Amino acid sequence: MFAGIHNKDTFLEISAKELLDILPHRYPFLLVDRILSNEPGVRAVGRKNVSFGEPFFVGHFPGHPIMPGVLIIEMMAQVGGVMLLTLPEHNGKLAYLATVAKARFRKPVLPGDTLLAEVSLIRARGTMGVVKAEAKVDGVLVCEAELMFALQSPNGEEKTAE
Secondary structure (H helix, E strand, O other): OOOOEEEOOEEEEEOHHHHHHHOOOOOOOOOOOEEEEEEOOOEEEEEEEOOOOOHHHHOOOOOOOOOOHHHHHHHHHHHHHHHHHOOHHHOOOEEEEEEEEEEEEOOOOOOOOEEEEEEEEEEEEOOEEEEEEEEEEOOEEEEEEEEEEEEEOOOOOOOOOO
């Protein structure tokens, strides 16, 4: 289990190294640099520093690099996964993204931007969780969506719905 900097049940910060203990993602698909705050099962905020060296900028789009929208969704999903997987009952499980609903892309995310994703729990029941997710750059909303997760042990033995 990760240590985190915490106060009671609120993890104020989860480092990049500690993220590796929670999420299975690795470079180049780990899209969260740090969790700035996490209240397990309630709310979390994560940060991604979008650099010119990101592999996806090579082809999206040459001469006019824009972060692909699906990767913004994935970044928000990774923050949501951390929020759900830090609940004691989901420790050691995987958070599979099951549904993306009400997704809206408001503004492009460019090299040099710092992307903040905030997720908050809408509902959780058994092995399912739904979060509201927003991504912002400099306080401006760039993407929003509702994300549903199936929470399962790595061997996949649990049911995905109650």
